[in-house]
Amino acid sequence: MNRRSLHLVIGLVLVLIVVGAVLVSYVWLPFPPDDTSGGRLMPPGGDHLLGTDKLGRDLFTQLLIGGRIAIGTALGAVAVGGVLGVSAGLLAGFATRWLDDAFAVVLDILIAFPTLLLAMLIVAGTGASLGTAILAIGLAMAAIVARLVRVLVKQVLARDYITAARVAGVSWPRIVASHIMPNIGPVVMVNLALQAGLAVLAEASLSYLGLGTPPPNASWGRMLYEAQATVLTSPVAALAPGIALVVLVIGMNLTADGLRDLTDPTRRRGRAAVDVVELADYTEVVDPALARTTGSDRRED
Amino acid sequence: MALLSVSGLTVRSGGTTLVDDVSFTVGQGDRVGLIGESGSGKSLTALAVTGLLPPGLTATGEVRLDGVDMIGAPERQRTAVRGPVAAIVFQEPLTALNPLMRAGRQIAEPLRRVRGLRGAALREAVHAALREVLLDDTDRIARSYPHQLSGGQRQRVAIAMAIACRPRLLIADEPTTALDVTVQAEILDLLDRLATAHGTALVFITHDLPVAARVIHDTHVMRNGRIVESGPISSLIAAPEHPYTRTLVDSARRFDAALERTARD
Numbered sequence: 001m002n003r004r005s006l007h008l009v010i011g012l013v014l015v016l017i018v019v020g021a022v023l024v025s026y027v028w029l030p031f032p033p034d035d036t037s038g039g040r041l042m043p044p045g046g047d048h049l050l051g052t053d054k055l056g057r058d059l060f061t062q063l064l065i066g067g068r069i070a071i072g073t074a075l076g077a078v079a080v081g082g083v084l085g086v087s088a089g090l091l092a093g094f095a096t097r098w099l100d101d102a103f104a105v106v107l108d109i110l111i112a113f114p115t116l117l118l119a120m121l122i123v124a125g126t127g128a129s130l131g132t133a134i135l136a137i138g139l140a141m142a143a144i145v146a147r148l149v150r151v152l153v154k155q156v157l158a159r160d161y162i163t164a165a166r167v168a169g170v171s172w173p174r175i176v177a178s179h180i181m182p183n184i185g186p187v188v189m190v191n192l193a194l195q196a197g198l199a200v201l202a203e204a205s206l207s208y209l210g211l212g213t214p215p216p217n218a219s220w221g222r223m224l225y226e227a228q229a230t231v232l233t234s235p236v237a238a239l240a241p242g243i244a245l246v247v248l249v250i251g252m253n254l255t256a257d258g259l260r261d262l263t264d265p266t267r268r269r270g271r272a273a274v275d276v277v278e279l280a281d282y283t284e285v286v287d288p289a290l291a292r293t294t295g296s297d298r299r300e301d
Numbered sequence: 302m303a304l305l306s307v308s309g310l311t312v313r314s315g316g317t318t319l320v321d322d323v324s325f326t327v328g329q330g331d332r333v334g335l336i337g338e339s340g341s342g343k344s345l346t347a348l349a350v351t352g353l354l355p356p357g358l359t360a361t362g363e364v365r366l367d368g369v370d371m372i373g374a375p376e377r378q379r380t381a382v383r384g385p386v387a388a389i390v391f392q393e394p395l396t397a398l399n400p401l402m403r404a405g406r407q408i409a410e411p412l413r414r415v416r417g418l419r420g421a422a423l424r425e426a427v428h429a430a431l432r433e434v435l436l437d438d439t440d441r442i443a444r445s446y447p448h449q450l451s452g453g454q455r456q457r458v459a460i461a462m463a464i465a466c467r468p469r470l471l472i473a474d475e476p477t478t479a480l481d482v483t484v485q486a487e488i489l490d491l492l493d494r495l496a497t498a499h500g501t502a503l504v505f506i507t508h509d510l511p512v513a514a515r516v517i518h519d520t521h522v523m524r525n526g527r528i529v530e531s532g533p534i535s536s537l538i539a540a541p542e543h544p545y546t547r548t549l550v551d552s553a554r555r556f557d558a559a560l561e562r563t564a565r566d
Contacts, residue, residue: 096356158355160389160397161407164462167351168411169384178410182401 008258014251025064080138089149110143186263197252309362337523388463394455405443
């Protein structure tokens, strides 16, 4: 087993631990979420595996429910960001001249716009909720995904096999389905896996600031916030959600890392091919005029 | 009526003129060469002929492919004429084939689109196309991904893809430049044989005079986007008029002379 597939295995194990715990939480919880009968700020041990918080709620129960929110955010934000980002990126990839420039500028502005500020604006309009947080994170993710897809699409469009397909009269929808999507898919998938980890962190930050999941629902970010005041007397209340966050995010990042290798056909089939989409060389093919000035594109004879 | 007639073709990128007032015609079964160095505009001419210039480039003048105006006509008309009439073979077979699609499927795509073949007939046509480019192990090749094939095999697959629909015009854009010298000769022979067998007109783009001499008759030498000299390739080689053509011929002769000298020593 090489280093990358080890990343994938460790990453998947970490993610599956969290996902498994979340699935279990739907059929079994140690205590009802709002059961405050356990006494306040109990230390770990006994009935309460991780102790209780300052309202007397079981921390392990809170942690499991926070896991639902973390996984839900990751899935929701990836769905919003993936669908919007890939669609917008495809459109932008096909755009030419001023429309292309307009897309590039708008996407750069959106990416420069802080996710937290975007979330605050949306919250100001609709009130804090998990849906708002997912929407804000998903929109921010969509801009990043769209920029990536735009570049990848332009890169694939510059390939000779697209020209060959067009000479043969293959329609654009077919070209997108059979040439463009398969070629950009793996890179986009890896990016979405990375973005999922970032989305979990973003939701935790929003909830920490009170812009995400409203009380009494436990999000890991909210748990961190609430544990802050009592961190010296009951450190587990802060450590538990913190460790859970780290496990999930590292798991998602390692999975993305491993996926990157798995989806690279040159390594998968054990032989070097030149034409696999590499982010690093996109400037060479995106703009024919650019390629001509640098003299790096052999197609421009 | 000529299969392809180009008159006053000019291609611009912003303020720069890349192809300048180029005119030539290609009749049914003709062998026409566009010869020139890198940046002389020969590939752009080929793309403009099919109406597929990269975004940002604009063409003016007149290009008629089988009677259809490839610059002014609506996209629907241009698409309708492209597939059945013209096909392109590119320089680098690795980028001319989709790296994630098996060779057989890539050959099948135009067959499905242009000739409307399906199922067993489609499969048989793919294998026939592979046999035609002298690839014997058709089952294995059809199931291979481009990177599992050698450079020569890839270029044969690309040619199979181009000629599968029996185009009346085959545009070959430096089809041998990326290949080993020994493979080059095979590919040239193949193009020559296929064009003769099917009466296909050939527009052959190259910077290599000896390569061109093998397959073409009428020649247009391009430099800085203009055609500087035209004529049968035999008279161009025998009596080049333009200084650039003379340079091309001289450098080819110098290689020959060096080869002779080495053989004698």
